[in-house]
Amino acid sequence: MTDTSLRDDMHPGSSPPSGDGIGCHGGKEELRKAAEAAGKSETIARYAADYPVGPHDQPQSMCPAFGSLRVGLRMRRTATVLSGSACCVYGLTFTSHFYGARRSVGYVPFNSETLVTGKLFEDIRDAVFKLADPEKYDAVVVINLCVPTASGVPLQILPKEIAGVRVIGIDVPGFGVPTHAEAKDVLAAAMLNYARREAEQGPVQAPSTPRGDRPTITLLGEMFPADPVGIGMLLAPMGLAAGPAVPTREWRELYGAFDCAAVAAIHPFYKASIREFEAAGRAIVGSAPVGRDGTETWLEAIGGACGISRAMIDAAKNAALPEISAALAAAPINGRITLSGYEGSELLVGRLLVESGADLRYVGTACPRTPWSDADRAWLEAKGVRVQYRASLEHDIGAMEEFSPDLAIGTTPVVQKAKAKGIPALYFTNLISARPLFGGAGAGSLAQVVNAAIAGKARFDAMREFFDDVGEGDKAGIWQHTPVPRPEFRDKFRKATAAQTKKRKSEEMV
Numbered sequence: 001m002t003d004t005s006l007r008d009d010m011h012p013g014s015s016p017p018s019g020d021g022i023g024c025h026g027g028k029e030e031l032r033k034a035a036e037a038a039g040k041s042e043t044i045a046r047y048a049a050d051y052p053v054g055p056h057d058q059p060q061s062m063c064p065a066f067g068s069l070r071v072g073l074r075m076r077r078t079a080t081v082l083s084g085s086a087c088c089v090y091g092l093t094f095t096s097h098f099y100g101a102r103r104s105v106g107y108v109p110f111n112s113e114t115l116v117t118g119k120l121f122e123d124i125r126d127a128v129f130k131l132a133d134p135e136k137y138d139a140v141v142v143i144n145l146c147v148p149t150a151s152g153v154p155l156q157i158l159p160k161e162i163a164g165v166r167v168i169g170i171d172v173p174g175f176g177v178p179t180h181a182e183a184k185d186v187l188a189a190a191m192l193n194y195a196r197r198e199a200e201q202g203p204v205q206a207p208s209t210p211r212g213d214r215p216t217i218t219l220l221g222e223m224f225p226a227d228p229v230g231i232g233m234l235l236a237p238m239g240l241a242a243g244p245a246v247p248t249r250e251w252r253e254l255y256g257a258f259d260c261a262a263v264a265a266i267h268p269f270y271k272a273s274i275r276e277f278e279a280a281g282r283a284i285v286g287s288a289p290v291g292r293d294g295t296e297t298w299l300e301a302i303g304g305a306c307g308i309s310r311a312m313i314d315a316a317k318n319a320a321l322p323e324i325s326a327a328l329a330a331a332p333i334n335g336r337i338t339l340s341g342y343e344g345s346e347l348l349v350g351r352l353l354v355e356s357g358a359d360l361r362y363v364g365t366a367c368p369r370t371p372w373s374d375a376d377r378a379w380l381e382a383k384g385v386r387v388q389y390r391a392s393l394e395h396d397i398g399a400m401e402e403f404s405p406d407l408a409i410g411t412t413p414v415v416q417k418a419k420a421k422g423i424p425a426l427y428f429t430n431l432i433s434a435r436p437l438f439g440g441a442g443a444g445s446l447a448q449v450v451n452a453a454i455a456g457k458a459r460f461d462a463m464r465e466f467f468d469d470v471g472e473g474d475k476a477g478i479w480q481h482t483p484v485p486r487p488e489f490r491d492k493f494r495k496a497t498a499a500q501t502k503k504r505k506s507e508e509m510v
């Protein structure tokens, strides 16, 4: 096995396996059919049901497997191993270190021969046995990327446990899991499933920090570190506490996640994880305590799901809502905004912007519609906001062009496009979703960054005027001399190509 933190490069000794390089940019159908023929039809069918596609089937963003890799790398005493083409592993390793993983990514390299003869599976098995040291690890996670999934590398027959170390093999192909957000769910659910079965068989490890007497609410979704604390304060008047956040940071927290009064699906795309909680008999509550309206509805729903008395629910509302209203009023946002992202929290951020006074016109999310974001969708639509699930880059840019906002919040290509047009823009992932969103701390937290960005409009206008059309169209790139436009050449090529196409068609008819 290769440790990519030491050697995150291509493997000179390996030649590309069949199917290499066609996962992202084409050949999806072929890979899907190959995976089904190679024994993965059940997995592919489950992913199709859990992560429905359409109108768009994949956002123009990073490799989906990054979501699973990130969940594995953030978990203590967990080794994460990738099985896939060297180029994919290179990109995934690069991205994970870019986002500060500070952990080794394991890699079992392969070539055409080891892939087709089944030797790759034996190599993975050997690597897992070498890694499974109970002194160091609670779990070893192996992730099949596109090509090994399409080739049917059977991670499901790896031993479930070696010397007390759990072994979890998952397929996370780009042709089956549409977004990196949903890939987080794939690994989180596989771990929850394992932990649930352990708990069903007998006593399990207690949490590392002793839990209090109060029943807890498990929080589903990665969130800003202060948010679980804030949610705990909202729950306290109802005699409840915030439980672990899933994906967890430690194996034993998985048991704590099941040991709850209810699960809050803060991020609404964790479909397979929710199935695990439902199998354990836990109630699921959608939406989140975001803004005044969202917090009120959420506290009612949590109270109802946990059988809390009317007086205690009202006490929780009385403790939280005036503070949230005051925070929102103290930090108003003025301006027209379009918003898009692929983290899954876009609708929640949209609610907060609207409650802060923003004229929000559009919310696009790469994630699919699920029952747990329905209340947010209905609320936003009632305020006149267009909500687009499985939004493509074209949807997001189309909305920006249609609404001419004072601020476009979005993914990197949306932000680039906006800035080129002189529209102030903010990255959703780095600048918006990395802030507290919930309860009193969340209310008003967006105003500073949003208002500062909107106020930068004059700077954008000055820059646009200064640069004019430099670097656009034919003038993009570095030139020794000012390029001379040659429209006649383009015209000539166009005519030649059209003539050639016509000739080929007439030959086909003969």
Ligand code: SF4
Pocket: 021, 022, 023, 024, 063, 064, 065, 084, 085, 088, 091, 145, 146, 147, 173, 174, 175
């Ligand atoms: S594993 Fe990711 S990067 Fe590699 S082909 Fe599949 S989707 Fe693309």
